[in-house]
Amino acid sequence: MFALKRSLVAMAIAAAPAITLAADKVELPNTLAMTAYGTGSAGYSQMVAIGNLLQNEYGTSVRILPGENDVSRMTPLKTNRVPLCACGIASYYGSEGVLMFAGPDWGPQPIRVITTSIASFGLGIAIAGDVDVKTPYDLKGKRVSWIRGDDALNLGTEAFLAFGDLTWDDVEKVEFPGYGRAFDGIVADQADVAFTMSVAPPAQQLAASPRGLVWPELDPGDSEGWARLQAVAPYFQPHKVTSAAGDYSKDNPWQGASYPYPILVANADSDPKLASSLIRVFTEDYDKYKDAAPGNAGYSLSQQNMQWVIPFHDAVVDYYKEIGHWTDEMQAHQDMLVERQRILMDTWKQYTGSNPPKDEDAFRSGWMEARAKALEAAGMNPVFR
Structure with missing residues (x-):
C-alpha cells in the first residue's frame, strides 16, 4: 500500500x-x-x-x-x-x-x-494485543505512532482517535522515520499503535510477534463516533473486514473501516x-x-x-x-x-x-x-x- x-x-x-x-x-x-x-x-x-x-x-x-x-x-x-x-x-x-x-x-x-x-480488507490502526484496547475510546494514554513525512498515515490515525473522541494530545505520540520502522517499534515495545492495511506484511509481522495484534471495533451504530472520524477523514466508511492479520476471518470479521x-x-x-x-x-x-x-x-x-x-x-x-x-x-x-x-x-x-x-x-x-x-x-x- x-x-x-x-x-x-x-x-x-x-x-x-x-x-x-x-x-x-x-x-x-x-x-x-x-x-x-x-x-x-x-x-x-x-x-x-x-x-x-x-x-x-x-x-x-x-x-x-x-x-x-x-x-x-x-x-x-x-x-x-x-x-x-x-x-x-x-x-x-x-x-x-x-x-x-x-x-x-x-x-x-x-x-x-x-x-x-x-475488497475484503480494511484500513485502520493495528494495536498490540497486550494493551487491552477494544475500541478507539480505549486509546487514551497509549503510545501511538506518528510517521515523519507521511500525512496520509497520520491523518488515518488521527481519524481513528477522533472516533474515540480523542486527539494527539490524549495519547503519547511516538515519532518514527517510516512506516516499517513504526511496526518494528511496536514489536520492540516502543509503541502500541500504527496505521496500516489489515492484510499488510507489517500487520502480519505484529500478529506473529509475542505482543500479538487486535483491531479496534468501530460500531456502525455509533453515529457520533463516525461523524467525528469522517470530519477528519471523510473518505472512510464502515466495513466488515474478513481479511485481516490476527485472529480474523469470514467467521470472525473485524467491524472496522475501509476506503x-x-x-x-x-x-x-x-x-x-x-x-x-x-x-x-x-x-x-x-x-x-x-x-x-x-x-x-x-x-x-x-x-x-x-x-x-x-x-x-x-x-x-x-x-x-x-x-x-x-x-x-x-x-x-x-x-x-x-x-x-x-x-x-x-x-x-x-x-x-x-x-x-x-x-x-x-x-x-x-x-x-x-x-x-x-x-x-x-x-x-x-x-x-
Missing part, C-alpha cells in the same frame, strides 16, 4: 477478441494507457486482469505505467499523458489540492471517478465514450473478471459508494441513470461535489494570480488558508487546514 518500487515499464496484454453482452455499446481505443501502483501491488494485479478482459473481449491493449509514489502516478494524468489512474486515496487529496498537492506545481485537480474497489483501493479516476474533460465504455465493462462483464485477481470482487455494483468524496465522471452518472441505479439524493451529492471542486479551482486561480509567496512553505500556508475560507463561505467543511 505504501512504499512500492518504481518500474516505469509499459505492458501490452494480447489475446483473441470475443463477443460480450456489453459489446454493442462499448467503444474503446486500440491501446489504452494508465498509471497504477507498483508491479507487486494488488492494484497493479487487478489492472492486469482488467487489461486481459479488455484485450480478450474488445481487442484493446492496455499499457500500465507503475508509479513509485502518489505524485509519480498522478503526474501523467495531470499532463494528459494517460487518460486513467488506478490510484489510491491520493486521488482525493489531489481533487482537494492538499498535502502533497498543495504546492505551486499542483493545486486542486479536476478528477472524476470511473469506478472503485472495496476504496484502487480508485480508477480520469479528468473531468476526458473522453465520455471512454468513461461510459469502462463503467459498462466493469459493471456488465463483472462475472468475467471478478475472480481473476485478488480484490476484483470489490468492483461489483453493490460495493460502489454512490455518495463518496470525489464526483463521478458525467458519463458514469449517465450510465447509472440508464440502468436505474441513480436517485435524487445521489444527484444532489454529485452536484455538491462538483460545486466544491469548482470553488477549489476558482480559489486556486485567484490565489496563484495574486502574487503568492515564493517560499514553498509560505505558499502552502497561504493556499490552505485561502481554500478553507472559500469552502467555509460556501458552508462546506474544509477538512484540511
Whole structure:
C-alpha cells in the first residue's frame, strides 16, 4: 500500500477478441494507457486482469505505467499523458489540492471517478494485543505512532482517535522515520499503535510477534463516533473486514473501516465514450473478471459508494441513470461535489494570480488558508487546514 518500487515499464496484454453482452455499446481505443501502483501491488494485479478482459473481449491493449509514489502516478494524468489512474486515496487529496498537492506545481485537480474497489480488507490502526484496547475510546494514554513525512498515515490515525473522541494530545505520540520502522517499534515495545492495511506484511509481522495484534471495533451504530472520524477523514466508511492479520476471518470479521483501493479516476474533460465504455465493462462483464485477481470482487455494483468524496465522471452518472441505479439524493451529492471542486479551482486561480509567496512553505500556508475560507463561505467543511 505504501512504499512500492518504481518500474516505469509499459505492458501490452494480447489475446483473441470475443463477443460480450456489453459489446454493442462499448467503444474503446486500440491501446489504452494508465498509471497504477507498483508491479507487486494488488492494484497493479487487478489492472492486469482488467487489461486481459479488455484485450480478450474488445481487442484493446492496455499499457500500465507503475508509479513509485502518489505524485509519480498522478503526474501523467495531470499532463494528459494517460487518460486513467488506478490510484489510491491520493486521488482525493489531489481533487482537494492538499498535502502533497498543495504546492505551486499542483493545486486542486479536476478528477472524476470511473469506478472503485472495496475488497475484503480494511484500513485502520493495528494495536498490540497486550494493551487491552477494544475500541478507539480505549486509546487514551497509549503510545501511538506518528510517521515523519507521511500525512496520509497520520491523518488515518488521527481519524481513528477522533472516533474515540480523542486527539494527539490524549495519547503519547511516538515519532518514527517510516512506516516499517513504526511496526518494528511496536514489536520492540516502543509503541502500541500504527496505521496500516489489515492484510499488510507489517500487520502480519505484529500478529506473529509475542505482543500479538487486535483491531479496534468501530460500531456502525455509533453515529457520533463516525461523524467525528469522517470530519477528519471523510473518505472512510464502515466495513466488515474478513481479511485481516490476527485472529480474523469470514467467521470472525473485524467491524472496522475501509476506503476504496484502487480508485480508477480520469479528468473531468476526458473522453465520455471512454468513461461510459469502462463503467459498462466493469459493471456488465463483472462475472468475467471478478475472480481473476485478488480484490476484483470489490468492483461489483453493490460495493460502489454512490455518495463518496470525489464526483463521478458525467458519463458514469449517465450510465447509472440508464440502468436505474441513480436517485435524487445521489444527484444532489454529485452536484455538491462538483460545486466544491469548482470553488477549489476558482480559489486556486485567484490565489496563484495574486502574487503568492515564493517560499514553498509560505505558499502552502497561504493556499490552505485561502481554500478553507472559500469552502467555509460556501458552508462546506474544509477538512484540511
